[in-house]
Amino acid sequence: MDWMAWTWPTAIFFVVIAALLATMTIIAARRPETPRIGILRIETTRGDRLFISLLGSAFISLAWLGLFGPPLWGALIACLIYAAAVFRLV
Template structure:
């Protein structure tokens, strides 16, 4: 178990993986219920829902890596929950930017 001790299994990590699982389940349901047709957007190449999901996940990873490199993960707020409180990381802002970007990708690409 010591080999994975470096992994940060925190609340944001759990929320990320839960959101990813919900996204994949929704995409599977949509593909079965509403067969998809390729769409040509601003990239001028035909893309499917899966293509747009892949592009948005890659862009989200790049946004988070750039955010960590330039801004860091310093806390931006502290909630008075429990004895020590809960600190809110600045990565939540990067996650919000990633969600807006993903919505734009799904609408325009």
């Protein structure tokens, strides 16, 4: 794996994504979901909302880097608020 630049932040990122997917799988097995209609007026499931929140968080982080630079703590807070709003309202 010398060809990749594995750093602790990179490893943490992939571990968090894997943990999210595992958690969503366990929740889906224990409590089957029914699609719901939120403010977007489309049927979404938990997996759809997770995907929307991850995709939006990527754009928030890129915008933060472009506007403010490398310390991403503010972007992390914005992403968490955005993900909470997506899971609650979408």
